[in-house]
Amino acid sequence: TSVPGKMVLDEQFIQKCREAFNTFDQDGSGTIDTPEMKQLLEAIGEAPSEEELFRFMADVDEDGTGEIEFAEFLRAFEKQRGGAQELEDELDTIDAFVALGGEPDKTSFIDTARLVSVVKDEFGMTIKIERLIEELDKDKDGKLNYHEFAALFA
Helix, strand or coil: CCCCCCCCHHHHHHHHHHHHHHHHCEEEEEEECCCHHHHHHHHHHCCHHHHHHHHHHHHHHCCCCCCCCCCCCHHHHCCCCHHHHHHHHHHHHHHHHCCCHHHCCCCCCCEEEHHHEEEEEECCCCCCCCHHHHHHHHCCCCEEEEEHHHHCCC
């Protein structure tokens, strides 16, 4: 978590970026080119169009070499803190989904009764969770899929 208004990436996120960067820097040059960048962004959950990728590369490649060094890569995430925050939020949502009995690949369901129990009993919250669940559980099966669950945080 970060202080609002400060552009600070947390250590875990930097480490994930470093691992991804190193994985896609296939020739070990310390830089990644456009095709490698596309693979890297896809690996961390982004799906850039060609135009977005071009813009991202142009924006990030501060020295105009056509390749991105790790420092440039991290600065881009600081500049686009919203995008990095979205990724962190998504990872947090997946963690919560898994903690309630879902699968990390988002293919399963969580039981709404378990969710109500956690919110009321474990967290002692008084929000009208049943009403929220009623709105989200479109097929009224007493289970939430990942997208229904994630809508709680939208």
